[in-house]
Amino acid sequence: MNDKTETETGTRISTxxxxxxxxxxxVVRGIRDDQLGAPTPCAAYDVHALADHLFQVVVNFQALAAKRDADFGAAPEHLTGEWRERFAQETARLVAAWDAPGxxxxxxxxxxxxxxxxxxxVLGDLTVHAWDLARATGLPYEPDAALVGVLLAEFGALAPTARRMGVFGDPVAVAPDAAPFDVLLALTGRDPGWTPRP
Structure with missing residues (x-):
C-alpha cells in the first residue's frame, strides 16, 4: 500500500x-537535422550543442540521484544514430532514478x-532548455503551470549562486503582470520574447 498522500506524491521530483x-x-523528437546549426536563446549554444548538453544533463543527473559523482567536464557527443529515441529512453531512466527510495x-x-x-x-534544465530548443526550431511548447511554480520558488533561491557560477545570465526585465513562465525565463537571463533572426 502506498502511504504517500496525493499532495506529497505530486511534489516529488520524480513526478x-x-x-x-x-x-x-x-520537442527533441521534432528537431530536424537541418535545424541543428540554428541559434538558440542561449547565445553560446546552437541547437546541436544545446541538445547535446541537455542529453548530458539527463544522463549525469541519473548518477547524482544515486549519490554518485557526475562528470560535466567531458565534452559530450550524444547526437549520433537514433539519438532522439535514446534521449527519450534516458529521460525515462532519469525519472526512475529520482523515483528510487532515498x-x-x-x-x-x-x-x-x-x-x-x-x-x-535538472527539472529546471529539462523545462527551460526544452523552451530554448522549441523557440529555436519553431516547435510548440507549453510548460506545466504547477511545475513552473515549483521552479520559481527553487530558482529564486538558487539564482545568486547560479549567476556567480555562470549558469544563469543577468536577469531580464519583464512587465509586472508577466506570465509566471516568462518570469522564470527572465530569472535565468533569457528574453521571453526571443525569436530567431531571419
Whole structure:
C-alpha cells in the first residue's frame, strides 16, 4: 500500500520530472537535422550543442540521484544514430532514478547540495532548455503551470549562486503582470520574447 498522500506524491521530483519529460521529449523528437546549426536563446549554444548538453544533463543527473559523482567536464557527443529515441529512453531512466527510495534525501553532487535542490536543477534544465530548443526550431511548447511554480520558488533561491557560477545570465526585465513562465525565463537571463533572426 502506498502511504504517500496525493499532495506529497505530486511534489516529488520524480513526478515533476515525468511531467517535464512529457513536454520536452516531443520537442527533441521534432528537431530536424537541418535545424541543428540554428541559434538558440542561449547565445553560446546552437541547437546541436544545446541538445547535446541537455542529453548530458539527463544522463549525469541519473548518477547524482544515486549519490554518485557526475562528470560535466567531458565534452559530450550524444547526437549520433537514433539519438532522439535514446534521449527519450534516458529521460525515462532519469525519472526512475529520482523515483528510487532515498533519491531526495541527504546531499548529492560535488557541492554537497541538498538532494532535492539538485533534483530541481535538472527539472529546471529539462523545462527551460526544452523552451530554448522549441523557440529555436519553431516547435510548440507549453510548460506545466504547477511545475513552473515549483521552479520559481527553487530558482529564486538558487539564482545568486547560479549567476556567480555562470549558469544563469543577468536577469531580464519583464512587465509586472508577466506570465509566471516568462518570469522564470527572465530569472535565468533569457528574453521571453526571443525569436530567431531571419
Amino acid at each position: 515533476l520530472l515525468r511531467t517535464a519529460a512529457g513536454r520536452a521529449v516531443p 533519491a531526495e534525501e541527504g546531499t548529492s553532487g560535488a557541492m554537497g547540495l541538498p538532494a532535492r535542490t539538485v533534483g530541481s536543477m
